[in-house]
Amino acid sequence: MEAREQNLLRSVLENTWRFYVWVGFLIAVLLWGLYAYIQQLRDGLIVTGMRDQISWGLYITNFVFFIGISHAGTLISAILRVTDTAWRTPITRMAEAITVFALCIGGPMVMIDMGRPDRMLNLFRYGRIQSPIIWDVLGVSTYLTGCILYFYIPMIPDLAFLAEQPRLASWRRRLYSTLAIGWTGTPQQKALLEKAISFMAIFIIPLAVSVHTVVSWIFAMTLRPGWNSSIFGPYFVIGAIYSGTAGVIFSMYVLRRVFHLQDYVEELHFRKLGLLLLAFSLMYLYFNINEYLTAGYKLEGSERMLMQRLFVGDYAVLFWVAQSVCVFIPAVLMIAVLGLKRYHRYTIPGVVLSSALVIVGAWAKRYIIVVPTLRSPYLPSGQRLPWEWTHYHPTWVEWSITAAAVAGFCLIYTLMVKLFPIVSIWETREQPQEVAVSELPDESVPSRWWKPGDVFPILAVAALLLCGRSANAAGPAKPKTPKPTAITVEWKTVPAPQPSRESAADESTPLLPRARVFMYTGRLFTVETSPDDPAEGSLKPSSPVAVTATLRDSTGAPISFKPVEFSAKTPLGTLVFGSRPTLADGKAQLVIKDHRYGTYPVQAVFRGDDEYAPATFNVPVDFGVRPAPSLPRAGVLITPYATPYIAAPFLLFYGAMWVAFIYAFGYLILWKMRKLSPEASVAHVKTAPAVSGA
């Protein structure tokens, strides 16, 4: 037992020259990436290969990739904990560590992609809950907090153990004892810790699923061909868990090699996780077929170009290589080493090779999801633009920052492995030496991984354009020579009121009980605010206006059967209505039934003819009250304020997560467990003096 623990502690206690070389190399790459980023900050994103048409590239690919890698860690460890799988103990910490560090790298990738990182705080000052970006901010930050807690809480006993190691530097021991928050290992403390861990494990599963779903929604909430897909949530979640599992296996292998953890990480673990990876690969294959066959079979208008690009066009090589490397080859390889007895002895290399392929392939797959879609917009937006503006080729800056991201991930991982034991000491101590390999259904993919079905109805209320009709007449006969007869034109406006609408009748009749219910519940689930809300959707047709022109000569006698032209002056132009002949009484009437609101000068013109001189008359005509300023009803989510049915589910879900964190960590660990600690009073004087007295 003791020898085993000493071996585990070696990773924390000893540094070889290789460690320094490795860290030095990583820091060099990181500094190079930093140099590239400074270039980008100085010159703007012009130093990247991204342009207006393909406006997201490697950075977003990296973001999705790292968030994906982060998934399995926690998810695997949480599921294995919840199902209380015995063999999990040596690998859970590794898995959780991957999650935390991948998130630490993935999150900033979006900031690097931003054009104005200096305005980052705007996300908090002006954040709109309707935006998928804000969902991501909410989701990823919650998830990161949860994962840090979930990484930290099970480590507390080990930290207490490390704090007592005399071989460590004093600052490290102080750090460990601070972080151990008074852990002494009493049964009550242990019970509390177990409770907190299992509580966190249960909550972290839906959280992990939600986070990658939300990441996929950045794409799925657009109208782009290839992204506009309802399968994207589960597709991304499975892809994330798949790549994450591969990440766990690969890191397991590396750590096993470097720190000689053969006692802990056995072939059994590779076998079990390999089966899990195989199951995920088949699921991912299924999702891929589902995604691409449905689009590729129909070749629907906007998606045709994209599908042709992917299957046979300029992205075909990348597409098929990525699919092979990501899904086909690993699946075949794993079926061989895990399924065929003859190849059993190659289990570890086979599974590790598969997972390495999966990691690389998953990255390429993210690229395939992000870039070709942007390359295939609805309109040929690349017309008359230079080649570089329509094709995406990542520049050295992007590659450097990508390399720095990978190096950063490795560096954090390396340093954390040095700082904290990567295999749980206290959990493996409890475990019997011979691992019971009894439970077989390890690869059973829990059926509870369902997509959070928060499907929000987007109500598109079409603005009604009611048909208007304006009376028309044949063109006027033009006069030849004017005669010196004086003529005046008179005007009368006769607004004919519309027959009262049903809504008016509705208001007078008492509301039915059912209508009453809708009056209150409907407020939450629809955009309707009140029945007489002057939004555009409820625009009342303006009342028709009858304009009568009276044409008389100088004696006052009506002039009959002459054309009078009518026109209205609008702020930008003059709308000609055509002409009407005067009748026997000298009156020409025009009924205007246009959808017009406000007051306009209407002009009646008599052009004059052989007998009579021309005449003009202007009169302001009131066409009805303009509707009050409002935003269009059709845009449900464009309101400047939070929209209830978008805000509520997100805030409730992530709020519940925060409550769970506060309960598990704040209450159970920080408050209750500390109170139990007899040393608390000694180590931390400021906590609860009452307890120290007792």
Added chain:
Amino acid sequence: MAAGVAWKASVSKVFREVLPSRSLAPGNQKWVMVIDLAKCDGCRDCTKACTAMHFVPPMQEWIKVFEITDNEAAGPYFLPRPCMQCDNPPCVRGCPVGATYKRTDGVVIQDDDRCIGCRNCIAQCPYSARSFNWGEPPHTHEELARPYNVEYNYPHRKGTVEKCIFCPEHLRMGKLPACAATCKMGAIYFGDKFDDAVTNGKGETIQFTKIAKRGASFRLMEELGTEPSVYYLPPASRKYPSPDEKAQTETAQAAMPGMEH
């Protein structure tokens, strides 16, 4: 009943209905644009006028004229594409900080004082109507002479998104937007939906609601539900030489001086 009222009051306190001043337009209008594709001969004067007026940085075109070939039999036609000023704008939906927002006069405004450059709106816009200042845009003195305002959207700034905004500055002055005022063919009509009249650069005014009936107008990608404010009249019976004819005459003209020499 009382609970219902209280609930309603509390809900409306959280989810406010009063519009903030930045979304209120100076007047009570609803701007629409009608583009007659039968008249557009692809001269791109609109683009040039827009670029000159807004000092649009190079490689950006706020109103872009596409040459569209839907199918061989129908033949190519020109399609000027300003921002559609959608009534259900995907860009506004997706903007995390409200840097782009819908004004009550229907204009989708872009506030580059607030834009963080995440380019989600570019991904969201199906019309590719938005462009990004990838580097520091080249500046002129006239451009820098005025302080930034959302109504003309310059001086341009690195790392922010820009787009057509229907020239609100012109509209305030009772003028047509630059593109409509410039179009020699009179293909671009512009006006207030509540006036029910749209006017083109040649001073021709037509009744807006009448085009729905007579001209069989359509909006671009209606099936996406974005409810654009830009209407198109179909490119039927063109009033200009077809691109093929134009190319032929151009080559003929180009060949002529060559023969003289």
